[in-house]
Amino acid sequence: MTTTKQKKDILLNIKDLRIEGYSDEKWIEIVHGIDLTLHRGEVLGLIGESGAGKSTIGLAAMGFARDGCRISGGSIEFDGMELTTTPESDLRALRGSRIAYVAQSAAASFNPAHKIIDQHTEAPIQYRISKRLDAQEDAMQLYERLRLPNPTEIGFRYPHQVSGGQLQRAMTAMAMACRPDLIIFDEPTTALDVTTQIEVLAAIRDIVDQFNTAAIYITHDLAVVAQMADTIKVLLKGNEVEEASTVEMLENPKEDYTKSLWAVRSFQRPQKLRPGGDAVPVVSVQNIDAAYGDTKVLEDVSFDIYEGMTVAVVGESGSGKSTTARCITGLLPPTKGQILFKGEALPPSYKNRTKDQLRQAQMIYQMADTALNPKVKISEIIGRPARFYSGLHGAALKNRVDELLDLIELEPSKYYNRYPPELSGGQKQRIGIARALAAEPTFIICDEVTSALDQLVAEGILRLLDRLQKELNLAYMFITHDLATVRSIADEVVVMQRGKVVEQGPKEEMFQPPHHAYTDLLLSSVPEMDPNWLTTLLEERGVDNVGEAADV
Amino acid sequence: MGDILRLVARRLGLGVVTLFVVSILIFFAVELLPGDIAEAVLGQSATQETVAAMREQLGLDRPAPVRYVEWLSGAVQGDFGVSLVSGERVSAAIGPRFRNTLFLAAYAAVIAVPLAIILGIIVALLRNTVFDRVANVLTLTSISSPEFFLGYILILYLSVKTSMFPAIASLSHGMSFGDLLYRSFLPALTLVLVVTAHMMRMTRAAIINLLASPYIEMARLKGVPPWKVIVRHALPNAWAPIINVVALNLAYLITGVVLVEVVFVYPGVGQLLVDAVSKRDFPVVQACCLIFAATFILLNLAADVGSILTNPRLRHPK
Structure with missing residues (x-):
């Protein structure tokens, strides 16, 4: 800051930034004095759990605060311009032209009513940077650079006609439309499958390099940020924990919190083997086909789940994992094949199953937020299945609910009379687990139960599930697209693609080569902490293959 | 597009079924009315013989289902029978009246719908400002006052005190289009005041409801400047919720205007319906009800x- 040269290099300089949010009729500070310096062409990674204030800080760098938030103190200096005192109309002139934003979910952030290219050219035309046809031409060139298929045609589609990974790249292209000095990437790959994530990461990194654009890259995934950022800043509840260059941060984290983030993926339990002899599997899926209407979604799916074991079902979205779960629970009767429960065939539809057959298989859902009725007390949420399946009443029922709350490590006296919205995400997921346990099942389907949670919280849930399995001898079918989770808790792995099982076996074998080509693609696509991982991988696969991998 | 055509065809089919059910309800509701139709039409001084002759002439001595089938098959071909009072064909009595009602409804709609939507957009843009509040209070006042009251207020200020517009909307054949517009301005304005609030508020709510969407933030x-965002x-x-409210209000403009027609002595279907009910002219009542039901469904x-x-x-x- 002292010499003129340095001053020229600095693009964004945030000092003692404070942001308040409005809740319960008063303003509460949610970002407590953050400093941030970004040079031209530099990429800064902002990392932390949800609620750390990452997105809020990212938006503040554009001089923008969401409804119900306000910038209450500090200074934001963008290229010599103080954003906190600039009038709104001048701020607006910066947005889209000099600072651009790439949102988490491109599917939700593109307006469904307009063609992609019309949204792309909106800013350049508005700022009179280029005429409509030139802007379209430029958009097509950007699409080509981002390796979108049919670059001259894809822009003329509506957002719902384009896949998620392609939309995310189109949104990155849109951010580039006016060649901004700074782009804020707000979790741009969180909603994508690992195989799609790679191509988006590669595209973002390429384009940022080519135009020497500075970027703030917001994510909760360390391995991802390691590929993208020059420096990393770790945030916790609106405070800075530490900041260092990427290599330094990965090799030598100083603060305990940072170390704990690094350690998350370390939970691993030994793999169990199938019981020998003539043990009968708890659930045996045998050659099932299923269809939604006329669209066939499952074809010849078979696998067994034995008592006390965890079978992880992995695959991209749309590969038929959840559909298989719906077949097992009887929500979607299969068109062919059968489901055996302890050797006995189950009726295809849940309507024809006995109460005892129903109680044996329970589900835990991905979104605890929507899976729990917000207007019903915790005691009733857990108590209802206990009453329905075991016929408990009065004191016996209360004891059972207390016992279940104890099992999921929540204080019964404290949580008995509360409502779901008063709980945190992890606590809600625990209630979901207790509700499944209330039926005293032998088999539980866990559908992406940790993917909506932060890493530390997710690990707590995994440990709890593991403990419960040991104590109650439960069998789990664990649906996930996160291979780190598979590595930590699975005994066996089933890999699905386009409604078929492509490979299955014990975990240790599955993580060792040789693999089926698709398993290999999945495994190698999981980001690793090594900052050179993406570069090496792209070299191995060849840059041109990345785009195709996404269309699989 | 094939899907949409199929969907329209299916909805149209369902609409016909609904209309059929409504026709049954209308016919038998009239049957259920207390008293004998022939006696009611002829009045208290009628003799036994004239009543019996009337019953025979109207076919009332035959069972109701048979008469229903006859009535329905006539109605499908546009023949609603003969008025009991004037002896004129019902379709001839209703035809010009219905055209007048449609004219008034269209007149009011052409003003009210664009006005409501534009106002709705403006209040959504200026939400929680003085303009928003004032517009809300004014439109709510106009929707909360009974339309005959609004009508009389308009007559008082625009007709009696200033003589700008005629208080009575008497239409006759051969009037020029401009003259028609001039003479029916006050009833149209009353209707505009009654329906605008509802549509404006729904436009505002539908737009504000979307403002939290990620694509709006994007x-x-x-x-993008605020007006363009909206x-x-x-x-x-x-559009979806706005179109639904507009349709409901258009239906109201056709079927709910009896009071306005009475206040301005406008020769529309509403007034005809009121007259027919008071004179027990049942073929006319049935025909009006069926037309109103068809309007709603369409x-x-x-x-x-x-x-x-x-x-x-x-x-x-x-």
């Missing part, structure tokens, strides 16, 4: 199709 972060990014996604069908057509996912399938 538009703001691209530097008009270009929010409005195209808000407009709701149009609203359904309209909201489907504004959804890009359905217009441009994958």
Whole structure:
């Protein structure tokens, strides 16, 4: 800051930034004095759990605060311009032209009513940077650079006609439309499958390099940020924990919190083997086909789940994992094949199953937020299945609910009379687990139960599930697209693609080569902490293959 | 597009079924009315013989289901029978009246719908400002006052005190279009005041409801000015609820205007219906009810199709 040269290099300089949010009729500070310096062409990674204030800080760098938030103190200096005192109309002139934003979910952030290219050219035309046809031409060139298929045609589609990974790249292209000095990437790959994530990461990194654009890259995934950022800043509840260059941060984290983030993926339990002899599997899926209407979604799916074991079902979205779960629970009767429960065939539809057959298989859902009725007390949420399946009443029922709350490590006296919205995400997921346990099942389907949670919280849930399995001898079918989770808790792995099982076996074998080509693609696509991982991988696969991998 | 045609055809089919059910209800509701129709029409001084002759002439001595089938098959061909009072064909009595009602409804709609939607967009843009509050209070006042009261107020100020417009909307054949507009201005204005509030508030709510969407935030972060955020990014996604409210209000403009017609002595179907009920002219009552039901069903069908057509996912399938 002292010499003129340095001053020229600095693009964004945030000092003692404070942001308040409005809740319960008063303003509460949610970002407590953050400093941030970004040079031209530099990429800064902002990392932390949800609620750390990452997105809020990212938006503040554009001089923008969401409804119900306000910038209450500090200074934001963008290229010599103080954003906190600039009038709104001048701020607006910066947005889209000099600072651009790439949102988490491109599917939700593109307006469904307009063609992609019309949204792309909106800013350049508005700022009179280029005429409509030139802007379209430029958009097509950007699409080509981002390796979108049919670059001259894809822009003329509506957002719902384009896949998620392609939309995310189109949104990155849109951010580039006016060649901004700074782009804020707000979790741009969180909603994508690992195989799609790679191509988006590669595209973002390429384009940022080519135009020497500075970027703030917001994510909760360390391995991802390691590929993208020059420096990393770790945030916790609106405070800075530490900041260092990427290599330094990965090799030598100083603060305990940072170390704990690094350690998350370390939970691993030994793999169990199938019981020998003539043990009968708890659930045996045998050659099932299923269809939604006329669209066939499952074809010849078979696998067994034995008592006390965890079978992880992995695959991209749309590969038929959840559909298989719906077949097992009887929500979607299969068109062919059968489901055996302890050797006995189950009726295809849940309507024809006995109460005892129903109680044996329970589900835990991905979104605890929507899976729990917000207007019903915790005691009733857990108590209802206990009453329905075991016929408990009065004191016996209360004891059972207390016992279940104890099992999921929540204080019964404290949580008995509360409502779901008063709980945190992890606590809600625990209630979901207790509700499944209330039926005293032998088999539980866990559908992406940790993917909506932060890493530390997710690990707590995994440990709890593991403990419960040991104590109650439960069998789990664990649906996930996160291979780190598979590595930590699975005994066996089933890999699905386009409604078929492509490979299955014990975990240790599955993580060792040789693999089926698709398993290999999945495994190698999981980001690793090594900052050179993406570069090496792209070299191995060849840059041109990345785009195709996404269309699989 | 094939999907949409099929959908329209299916809705149209359902509409016909609904209309059929309504026709049964209308016919038998009239049957259920206390007293004998012939006696009611002829009055207290009628002799036994004249009543019996009347019953025979009307076919009342035959069972109700048979008469229903006859009535329905006539109605399908546009023949609603003969008025008991004037002896004139019902279709001839209703025809010109219905045209007048449609004219008044269209007149009011052409003013009210664009006005309501534009006002709705403006109050959504200026939400929580003085303009928003004032517009809300004014439109709510106009919707909360009974329309005959509004009508008399308008007559008082625009007709009696200033003589700008005629208080009585007497129409006759051969009037020029401009003259028609001039003479029926006050009833149209009354209707505009009654229906605007509802549509304006729904437009405002539908737009504001979308303002929390990620794509609206994205538009703001691209530097799109506020009015363009509303008009270009929010409005195209808000049409479905707006179209539904517009359709309901249009139906009201046709079927709910009896009071306004009475106040302004406007020769529409509403007044005819009131006259027919008081004189027990049942063929006319039945025909009016059936026309009103068909109007409701058609407009709701149009609203359904309209909201489907504004959804890009359905217009441009994958």
